[in-house]
Amino acid sequence: MAEALLSSDPIDLKATMDHALSVVRTAAAELARLSHTELQVQYKGDGSPVTNADHASHEIITSGLSSLGIPVISEEGGRTPHAERRTWPRMWLVDPLDGTGSFIRMRSGYAINVALLESDGHEWLPVLGIVAVPDRDTVYFGGRDLGTWKARIDDAARPAKPIRSDDDIAPPYDLLISWNEGGTLNDLVAGTVDPTQVRMRPVSGAHKFCLVAEGKADIHARSTGYYEWDCAAGDALFRAQGLAVRDIVTGRPLTYNGPILRVGGLIATRIPEAD
Secondary structure: OHHHHHOOOOOOHHHHHHHHHHHHHHHHHHHHHHOOOOOOEEEOOOOOEEEHHHHHHHHHHHHHHHHHOOOEEEOOOOOOOHHHHOOOOEEEEEEEEEOHHHHHOOOOOOEEEEEEEEEOOOOEEEEEEEEEEHHHOEEEEEEOOOEEEEEEOOOOOOOOEEEOOOOOOOOOEEEEEOOOOOOOHHHHHOOOOOHHHEEEEEOOOOHHHHHHHOOOOOEEEEOOOEEHHHHHHHHHHHHOOOOOOEEOOOOOEOOOOOOOOEEOOEEEEOOOOOO
16 A cells, blocks of 8 residues: 555546545435434534534545545544655545535535645646535536536436536626635625626535536635635636636635645636736
8 A cells, every 4th residue: 555655657537536436426425314314513623513424424435535545634534744745646635524514504505525636746736626515416526637527416327417617707797605704895806806796695615616617606715714625626626627726815826735734715716817
């Protein structure tokens, strides 16, 4: 296993995606089942909730991905020191239940995020991404040279549909925010579009990235930091379309595998930059 972890040889991204997609489908089915049961809720040191459903999804995903010989960093797992992580050629980044608060409240949009990150020797970037939205029986997936796709979770035999973001985009623009977003409209889009041409609404978890990627919204923005596992899978979907999730201040595409696995405020948009 150690040799596999350290190998920087190219991997078959399509086969890797297919395997990971099967694992995520299993975890999504378990979350859907547990959503109809009495949950066991605890609270982490930072006050955020965690449930038996988070842990169940974590176990399914980490166990299922282990056969690929690629290290897994999960929100509900241990933290490998950065000094060790930065020497890896690639790793999985997993949020087994994104939007735990929404899951507890039975609010739509909780998700599973799985991203494969690779190092090019200078930066860490997402090359595969899967976002499953169990309560909508929908999974989004995509990656480098693979495009972006949408499929049913419970029917793997049904063909997936490609997602493209090439429709004409015109105001009013639809901005998706987190339920706890504290920034103003001006904080979120100033310098990108005219704030008076934007309407915003809250959506749970990484489903925001998916809705923008498939053209059902135009912008997702956040004024404060995210953990990397909150956005890497959605970023991979964007990159598969030739777009990218960017830092809201610098405008530069996000990079990953930082010392504390966090990124700053961000903006993901389908709106072309003005000439």
